[in-house]
Amino acid sequence: MKNFLITIFLSFSSLHAYAWDQRPPMAIDACKKHSPYGFAVASKSSKTICREAYLVAYDSNAKIPAYVAYTLLPQNALGCFPRTNAFTTDNSIIGGAIPNDYIGTGYDKGHAAPDGDMSWSAIVEYESFLMTNMYPQAGSLNRGIWKLLETSVRGWSSQLNNSFTIYVGAIYNDKDKKIGNGIIVPHSYYKIVINNQTNEVAGWGFPHIIPYPNLGNDLAKFRVAVNDLEMAAGIDYKFPANYKEVKPGKEWSVDFGALTKAKRAKCGNTIE
Numbered sequence: 401m402k403n404f405l406i407t408i409f410l411s412f413s414s415l416h417a418y419a420w421d422q423r424p425p426m427a428i429d430a431c432k433k434h435s436p437y438g439f440a441v442a443s444k445s446s447k448t449i450c451r452e453a454y455l456v457a458y459d460s461n462a463k464i465p466a467y468v469a470y471t472l473l474p475q476n477a478l479g480c481f482p483r484t485n486a487f488t489t490d491n492s493i494i495g496g497a498i499p500n501d502y503i504g505t506g507y508d509k510g511h512a513a514p515d516g517d518m519s520w521s522a523i524v525e526y527e528s529f530l531m532t533n534m535y536p537q538a539g540s541l542n543r544g545i546w547k548l549l550e551t552s553v554r555g556w557s558s559q560l561n562n563s564f565t566i567y568v569g570a571i572y573n574d575k576d577k578k579i580g581n582g583i584i585v586p587h588s589y590y591k592i593v594i595n596n597q598t599n600e601v602a603g604w605g606f607p608h609i610i611p612y613p614n615l616g617n618d619l620a621k622f623r624v625a626v627n628d629l630e631m632a633a634g635i636d637y638k639f640p641a642n643y644k645e646v647k648p649g650k651e652w653s654v655d656f657g658a659l660t661k662a663k664r665a666k667c668g669n670t671i672e
Contacts, residue, residue: 420526422491423452431455434470435638436565436596442466443634449492449532453524454513458490458532462584463497467569467635468512468533471596477558478659479519480667490532497531501580510537512568514550535570536585538612545615545622549591549604552619555654556595558662567592570608571632577610590629592637595652599640602651603629623648 428439431450439448439455446457446466454470487499487509502509511533518528527533537546557564570586577585590605605624606615615622626645630637646652 438638476520507536
């Protein structure tokens, strides 16, 4: 009987441990810091939602972000709030994606604005788990080279002591697979990274087609010109005046071992 009560208690606790009160979206002007060169213009209809740590243009028809933009400051690149997995419906959207849409599909709920970049504040970390910040991604991508690029961005910001603006998006159409209650599974994902101190820009594109391959860990192989990404996605992004694209293989360097040590020194054992 005692073991049964403990099991019930733990089950109840796990359901409520990460309950949190959602804040309403902020005024759009508050997100100028996440699009410092101007707001992108998307060809697909979308609702712009401003959160403290990122901006999302949510495509309610596809039930995924058309794109997400955020600026990562070096002092926020090594946050210490542990991952909560507090996936929840965004109350600011009617009929949007819900966590249960992903059950049994084989797809990860993949962050656009990564949890690791949002872990500098408890409420910001929670808001990274809103379903308006999620894409359906194969685990081989989400937990593979996509995660490697996310970690690299944190390393660049922390080790170069530079702020970076990041555009994250997907390439999709009505012919793509759907899961849950009509969530489109994009056939490609991309990320555009801007060094705000040097005006250097780099873009990456990753295929997301069946069967889903392991793409390895060579980020240089997936470099794509930002103009090509914009055309494929149907989005006009804004960049610094006279920006210059980094040549493939010449991206900013990162010392992953030093990054892990720096986070451990700052946060103790709360390593993602």
